[in-house]
Amino acid sequence: xxxxxxxxxxxxxxxxxxxxxxxxxxxxxxxxxxxxxxxxxxxxxxxxxxxxxxxxxxxxxxxxxxxxxxxxxxxxxxxxxxxxxxxxxxxxxxxxxxxxxxxxxxxxxxxxxxxxxxxxxxxxxxxxxxxxxxxxxxxxxxxxxxxxxxxxxxxxxxxxxxxxxxxxxxxxxxxxxxxxxxxxxxxxxxxxxxxxxxxxxxxxxxxxxxxxxxxxxxxxxxxxxxxxxxxxxxxxxxxxxxxxxxxxxxxxxxxxxxxxxxxxxxxxxxxxxxxxxxxxxxxxxxxxxxxxxxxxxxxxxxxxxxxxxxxxxxxxxxxxxxxxxxxxxxxxxxxxxxxxxxxxxxxxxxxxxxxxxxxxxxxxxxxxxxxxxxxxxxxxxxxxxxxxxxxxxxxxxxxxxxxxxxxxxxxxxxxxxxxxxxxxxxxxxxxxxxxxxxxxxxxxxxxxxxxxxxxxxxxxxxxxxxxxxxxxxxxxxxxxxxxxxxxxxxxxxxxxxxxxxxxxxxxxxxxxxxxxxxxxxxxxxxxxxxxxxxxxxxxxxxxxxxxxxxxxxxxxxxxxxxxxxxxxxxxxx
Amino acid sequence: xxxxxxxxxxxxxxxxxxxxxxxxxxxxxxxxxxxxxxxxxxxxxxxxxxxxxxxxxxxxxxxxxxxxxxxxxxxxxxxxxxxxxxxxxxxxxxxxxxxxxxxxxxxxxxxxxxxxxxxxxxxxxxxxxxxxxxxxxxxxxxxxxxxxxxxxxxxxxxxxxxxxxxxxxxxx
Numbered sequence: 001x002x003x004x005x006x007x008x009x010x011x012x013x014x015x016x017x018x019x020x021x022x023x024x025x026x027x028x029x030x031x032x033x034x035x036x037x038x039x040x041x042x043x044x045x046x047x048x049x050x051x052x053x054x055x056x057x058x059x060x061x062x063x064x065x066x067x068x069x070x071x072x073x074x075x076x077x078x079x080x081x082x083x084x085x086x087x088x089x090x091x092x093x094x095x096x097x098x099x100x101x102x103x104x105x106x107x108x109x110x111x112x113x114x115x116x117x118x119x120x121x122x123x124x125x126x127x128x129x130x131x132x133x134x135x136x137x138x139x140x141x142x143x144x145x146x147x148x149x150x151x152x153x154x155x156x157x158x159x160x161x162x163x164x165x166x167x168x169x170x171x172x173x174x175x176x177x178x179x180x181x182x183x184x185x186x187x188x189x190x191x192x193x194x195x196x197x198x199x200x201x202x203x204x205x206x207x208x209x210x211x212x213x214x215x216x217x218x219x220x221x222x223x224x225x226x227x228x229x230x231x232x233x234x235x236x237x238x239x240x241x242x243x244x245x246x247x248x249x250x251x252x253x254x255x256x257x258x259x260x261x262x263x264x265x266x267x268x269x270x271x272x273x274x275x276x277x278x279x280x281x282x283x284x285x286x287x288x289x290x291x292x293x294x295x296x297x298x299x300x301x302x303x304x305x306x307x308x309x310x311x312x313x314x315x316x317x318x319x320x321x322x323x324x325x326x327x328x329x330x331x332x333x334x335x336x337x338x339x340x341x342x343x344x345x346x347x348x349x350x351x352x353x354x355x356x357x358x359x360x361x362x363x364x365x366x367x368x369x370x371x372x373x374x375x376x377x378x379x380x381x382x383x384x385x386x387x388x389x390x391x392x393x394x395x396x397x398x399x400x401x402x403x404x405x406x407x408x409x410x411x412x413x414x415x416x417x418x419x420x421x422x423x424x425x426x427x428x429x430x431x432x433x434x435x436x437x438x439x440x441x442x443x444x445x446x447x448x449x450x451x452x453x454x455x456x457x458x459x460x461x462x463x464x465x466x467x468x469x470x471x472x473x474x475x476x477x478x479x480x481x482x483x484x485x486x487x488x489x490x491x492x493x494x495x496x497x498x499x500x501x502x503x504x505x506x507x508x509x510x511x512x513x514x515x516x517x518x519x520x521x522x523x524x525x526x527x528x529x530x531x532x533x534x535x536x537x538x539x540x541x542x543x544x545x546x547x548x549x550x551x552x553x554x555x556x557x558x559x560x561x562x563x564x565x566x567x568x569x570x571x572x573x
Numbered sequence: 574x575x576x577x578x579x580x581x582x583x584x585x586x587x588x589x590x591x592x593x594x595x596x597x598x599x600x601x602x603x604x605x606x607x608x609x610x611x612x613x614x615x616x617x618x619x620x621x622x623x624x625x626x627x628x629x630x631x632x633x634x635x636x637x638x639x640x641x642x643x644x645x646x647x648x649x650x651x652x653x654x655x656x657x658x659x660x661x662x663x664x665x666x667x668x669x670x671x672x673x674x675x676x677x678x679x680x681x682x683x684x685x686x687x688x689x690x691x692x693x694x695x696x697x698x699x700x701x702x703x704x705x706x707x708x709x710x711x712x713x714x715x716x717x718x719x720x721x722x723x724x725x726x727x728x729x730x731x732x733x734x735x736x737x738x739x740x741x742x743x744x745x
Contacts, residue, residue: 177641178640179637188636572625572637
């Protein structure tokens with residue numbers, strides 16, 4: 001602990017802290033563009049410069065360590081002029097189309113420009129025209145709006161361990177691109193969308209399908225149904241300015257009906273179904289000597305990741321489709337039959353916290369006879385947009401419940417939205433499969449929280465159970481490398497692509513950070529605490545579905561509709 | 574079909590040659606990237622996608638990172654050289670003597686950007702910073718042969734000559 005002087009005020013700092021950390025703790029606002037909480041600083045944007053007495057030049061506070069006796073000025077004319085110039089230079093090569101930009105209102109560049117009171121283009125440079133990359137079903141990249149802060153590159157490499165993109169070229173030609181500047185669709189990109197959340201501008205956005213959904217809703221020859229993922233109801237309110245951690249499940253269901261969807265189904269229902277299928281699959285593998293540890297398959301970014309980087313471990317991946325695709329398959333088979341609707345005239349929309357789901361629904365194997373099981377995927381952000389377009393006010397609408405037969409859910413299905421939730425739900429049901437008895441306390445604390453890797457070693461009946469949970473694909477890499485190296489104490493591994501699981505998904509509201517992820521997780525676990533139905537095997541409608549249609553878990557119908565296969569994927573890695 | 578087979582054999586031979594280069598760098602990491610890229614380009618004439626993936630596996634680096642590093646430096650190219658490899662000097666003396674005009678006319682004549690190779694594999698264009706022949710500015714070299722005080726008209730004639738030679742080759 002030592003003292004430094006900031007703008008004439010004495011404040012305490014600790015060894016090893018950066019100047020920025022100290023300033024933020026003391027309530028001194030310093031603008032940043034390239035700074036990322038929890039990652040090593042890159043010092044690329046120079047927005048955070050401060051003046052340090054005795055130093056020849058301004059220092060970037062994000063990457064400069066605080067030292068005893070330092071005398072800093074954070075708002076001297078020199079500092080303010082430098083920050084302003086940095087912004088004005090960035091804006092010299094930035095389009096002036098905020099009116100049409102998907103990021104308007106949530107753009108760091110726009111906000112900083114407002115905060116600094118910039119009222120004109122000081123450097124009228126000619127802008128470099130660059131083509132947008134619209135090749136991906138999930139993500140659109142517009143390099144003209146890029147400020148080269150490098151956050152997307154770092155998140156892709158350090159958090160996700162994918163490195164699909166990097167800085168390409170030099171000087172005025174430098175840009176962020178894939179290997180050989182190919183389209184994202186043929187790169188190693190797993191479509192997770194974490195780069196979108198990291199991007200300070202509109203250079204990265206989801207590929208939007210709002211127009212297609214609106215057109216379908218207006219088409220009288222179509223039956224448009226919708227499903228919504230467990231993690232959407234606890235984040236949608238943020239799109240309307242409510243602070244994180246509020247669940248608006250009922251209001252969202254009502255709002256979706258108001259928009260015109262014929263049926264509103266809850267993907268948490270198929271999450272419960274996933275537990276029945278995946279649990280049975282695990283037991284089957286243990287009994288028949290199948291590939292272990294079994295790896296979960298709900299997260300489509302993770303699936304593409306393993307197909308590219310660890311194809312040797314594909315036999316370990318559960319053959320279960322994700323809850324989205326199970327629901328999609330059931331809607332266009334069981335439900336279509338029951339309602340006597342031609343599956344080809346059903347438009348199946350899903351609301352997901354995820355950009356990779358857009359890719360998943362377009363996978364060849366996710367449909368039958370040329371009819372895709374899920375037609376369009378909208379992210380939480382796009383749902384916010386859709387509701388604004390339709391003028392539906394989530395705050396005042398009266399809550400409603402989702403439709404039968406896929407509307408009932410247990411809280412086990414709901415906590416799928418948080419990293420560790422699938423495992424917790426699975427252990428609750430596995431306990432019954434193994435011992436014949438319900439667990440005493442259903443809460444499994446070691447599987448909760450925001451740690452990148454969580455493990456559970458417990459005795460269920462006579463069985464030593466080893467389970468691990470990873471979120472963020474760089475963490476998944478660590479676990480997979482251990483498994484490759486011969487680690488044997490794990491039977492089941494849950495992997496979620498995004499840090500914290502779906503509540504931190506790439507389709508969630510802009511401004512997602514670890515504190516918000518914590519609040520959203522809290523909302524899911526609050527639901528689990530408040531409600532009575534907490535184990536997937538007690539979902540009445542799931543049981544009825546087995547009785548009336550599917551037969552039994554891993555049965556022939558299940559195999560046909562709810563399970564799939566994976567293949568090694570050749571991309572430039 | 575014959576061509577496809579040749580390309581395939583070529584690819585296999587290329588992979589073998591690259592493997593030999595990589596084996597000379599056992600246990601190498603990212604700090605060996607540039608020397609490895611230089612050796613591979615020396616051997617292959619350019620850096621192919623396959624080569625980059627192969628190098629990436631050995632050095633444990635993603636292809637995007639290798640491409641990023643390689644595009645930072647002018648010396649690396651990603652398409653094979655053409656039969657006539659044209660180097661155009663954009664150094665200071667050549668610039669003063671009008672090399673920008675030469676560049677625009679060559680880009681127009683061959684429909685090529687620097688670093689690219691024409692689809693018939695006849696011409697490739699490389700822009701260099703200085704060839705050390707400033708007294709002869711502006712300088713262009715074709716397959717190592719230097720042409721002094723080049724004008725756009727002379728350049729057009731040079732290219733025409735190459736094309737004529739090609740036609741002669743074909744009729745022979």
